[in-house]
Amino acid sequence: MTSDLSRLLNALGLVAVDTVLVLAFADQLWFRDLPCPICILQRAGFIAAGFGLALNLMFGPRPSHYSLAILGAMVGSIVSADQVLHYIVPGSGAYGDAIFGLHLYTWSLIMFVAVVLGSAVMLLFDRQFDTAGPLPWRLKVLPMSAVALLALLTLGNIASALAICGAGLCPEAPSGYLIFHENLGLALAKTP
């Protein structure tokens, strides 16, 4: 596998991670489904995993970058597995709405495992680590767009976490945007 093909596959992987984060924002803003603290940490896990893929795109593929993606995904999978185990016993309830029969934390766990598997498979191809020249401009558009979107989503999550949790730790089941309740007296989210 050439370095260029590896970068293309990394770009597609990062687009998949970006898509997960965009869908999470859509669920939060469109359906007014506020994320729980553990859900916010799962988003951070996706960014940690995507970070390794982004480094592959910016500096060229290296085993250490895949390592970051795998470790980030493993941390994220620990967080999502904890939430899955909370609701795995029949009758123990769930958090949020199901999408295609599975809740968001279950989809998260599946995606984290996919990132680990994908990165492990990519590590099998040694030729991608040969020194490669700079990417031609036409091959840069998708990778750089994916990295820019990851950066934008990271900034969006800073604002979102600040709005939901304020400056401290998050309430277990947020019922509104704490920062507006506390600082401006506004209630933008759905009322219980």
Added chain:
Amino acid sequence: MMSLPFLLFACGLAAAWTSRREAAMGFWVAGVLVLLVLFRFHATDVLNLGL
């Protein structure tokens, strides 16, 4: 507090964008450590698995 890991990852991406790879990886490590600490604070319920 919950925005701290995102802030560190954003700093890491900014460092990577300006070609400072080691700094980017340092911010990533810091972000993951903060993520784990926050998880420790929030994962306080005992799992109801009855093992």
